[in-house]
Amino acid sequence: MDRNRMLRTVCVIGFLIGTLGTGLAAEDSKSQDLNRVLVDIKAAAKMINQRTALAEEVRQKLAQQADELKAEIHLERCRVTVASLPQARQISRIDYNLRLVQRLLGYIDRLDHRIDFFRSAVHTLEFYRRQIRDDMLMLKTLNDVDTASLMRQLGADLDHFKNQASQPLLTASSSGLRPIETIWGDVLQGK
C-alpha cells in the first residue's frame, strides 16, 4: 500500500509540476524575451555609437583638410589677385583645390547624413528600451502583457539599424556635389 501511495503521490506531484511548468514557462518566456531584446538593443546601440564616433572622426578630419585647401585657395587668390571664378579657375592650384574641396564637402555631406541617421537610430533604440522596461514592469505586475507588436516592430528596426551600421559610411559617387560656384562664394566670404 505504501508503494501505491507513493506512486500516486508522485503522479500528483508530477502533474502539478507539469501544469505549473507550463504556466510559468509561458509567463517567463516573455520576460526572458524582453530581457534578451534589451541585450540586443544595447549591443546595437553600442555598434551604432561606434560607427557614429568613427564617422565624426572622419568628418572632422575631412573638414580640416577642406579648410586647409580653402586657406590655400585664399592665399593663392591674394597672391595672384583674382576676383572672379572664371579667372580663378585659370589658376591650376585654385582650380584643383576647388575640385578637391567639392569632393571633400560631398563626403562630409554624406557623413552628416549618416551621422544624423545613426543619432536617430540611437534615439529610436532608447525609445524601445524605455517601452520594454515599462512592459517588463507590467508583466511583473499583471503576469501578462501583449508584446507581439512591439517585438515585431523592434525586430524589424533592429535589423534595419544593424544593416545600416554595417554598411560603408559613405558612397563616393560624384552626384549631389555642391556647385563650384557655391564653394567659391564660401571661400570669398571666409566660410
Place this chain on the structure above:
Amino acid sequence: MAETVDTTRGPSPTEGFQALGPIDLGDLESPAHMDTASEGAAETTPAITPAAVAEVQVATHTAASLAGPAGVSNGEEATPAGSEAVQSLDGPTAEPRPAAPVLKEAAPGLPKTVKATSAQTRRPLMAVGGVILVLAIASGVWLYARYRYPTLPDVQPRSVPEGVVVVPEKPASPSNQPEPADDDRVAWEAKLRDIDTLRQTLLAKKEEILRLQQNYQYGILELEEEAARLIRRGGFDSLPQALKNRQLELALQSIQRRQSYHDALAKPLHWIDLGSEELLYLRRRAFFDLQLKEIAEDIDITLHSADIDSALTKYQPTPERLSINNAVPVQLSLEVIWKRLAEQARHVGTSADDQRDLDIIAEVCSGSFGRVSELSILTLKGARCLAESGAMQLFLNRLGSMSSAAARKLCEWPGQWLCLNGVTRLSPELASQLFAWPGEWMSLNGLSEVPDEAAKYLAGWKGRQLELMGLRKSTGVKFLAQWEVSGGRLFVPDDIRREIEMFRRTGQLPAPAPNSGRW
C-alpha cells in the same frame, strides 16, 4: 449511496471519490493518513453514517479531485469495489467509535474477489498515471523551452550584419609573407612617394629655370646699361645710326636674343607648373579617398592608380618636354629696344667720377679690389663682378645708393662683412634685398632712421650682427628689438638702445616727445 455508483454515466466529483472507494478507503486504514477533518468527523460522529462518509469525502475532496479523472476513468472496474465499500459502511450495527477503526474494520470485510479485482485495476491506473506524469513533465519542459526562445513569425529573421559582426578569422599567414592588404598599402606608399619625388624634381627644375630666366634678365639689364652708355657716349640719335656701331649693334642683338630666351623659358615653366599642380591634385585626391577606403563604397582606387601612373609618365622632365625649340616667341624688334635704350641713355652720367667708377669696376672685374672702397656708383656689371669675387669683406662706404637690380646681384655675394655706411636711405625694396644677403655682419651706419616698412624685412635676415650707429629716429624700434630677441646682435646709439630696452620691458613703443620730431 448505491445509486451513486452508476457505471453508465460519467462520474461527478463526488462520484469519483466514491468510485475510488475501495482503494481510497484502503488508503485510509492508517490513522496517520487521515486528515484532521476526517478525524474530527469520526470523533464527533457516534456511528459511521452516510453523513459521516460524506464528511470524509469532503475532507479528502482535494486529493480525490486531483486524482479523480484518472481514478474514475474506468468506472466499470471501480463500481463493484465502490459498492462493497458503501455496503460495509452502511452496516446497521455500526456503533459510535473512531473513524479509523471503522475504516479498518471495513477492509477485512472485502471479499477476496474484490481484492483481486482491485489489484488488477490498480496496475492500469498506475500505468495511466505514469504516462500522464511523463506527458505533463514533457509538455512543461517543451513549453518552457519553446517560449524561452520564441519565434516571431511576422518578423524577418535577423541577418548577420556584414563586415561588423562577422569577422572572418584570417588564417595565420606564413611567416615573412605580407598580407595582400599590406602589399596594397606598400604599393600605394610607393606610388605616392613616386609622385612626391617627381614633383620635387619638377619643382627643382622650375627653380633652376627661374634662376636661368633671372640670369637672362640680369644680362639684359647689364647689356642695356652698357648699350645706354655707348649711346650716350657715341651720341647716336637713331637706330640705323646706332647699328652702324658694331659694338652697339651686337649689344642690341644680344639683348634681343636674351629677351627671347627669357620669354621662351615660360613654356617649360608653364609645363612644369601644370605637371606639378596636377601631380599634387592627383596625390591629394588619392590620399583623401585612400583614407576613406575602409568606410566608403564605390571609391575607384583603380582609377586613381591609373591616373597617377599616367601622370608619372606624362610629366617626366625629359629634354624634349623641356625644350624651347618650338616655343621661341616673336623677338622684340630692335626698334622697340632702341627706344628704351635711348630713353635710358639720357640718365647716364658722363662725369669724371662716373668714368672713375667705370675704371674701378673694370679693375674689380679683372680681379683687382684695391680701389673698390672708392666706388660711388655700383653698376650692374660691377655688382656682378663683386658678387662673383672671392672677397670675404666688402667696404663700399662711398656708395650712396644703388639700383634694385644691382643690390640684388650684390647680395648674391657669399662674403661675411658688408659695409654700406654710405647708404643714407633705406627703401623697403632695398631693405628686402639687403636683408636677403646670406652673410653675417652688415654695417649701415649711414642710416639715420629705419622706417617700419623697411625694418620689417629684418626679421627674415639670418645675419648675426647689424650696425646702425647713425640712427637718430626710433622708427622701426619694434622690429629691431624683435630681431635682437631672436638672437641678433645690434649696435645702435644709446638713446635708441634705451628705447629698445623700454619696448622689450613694456611691449609699448615710447610716445613721441612734443615738437621734437622724434618719438
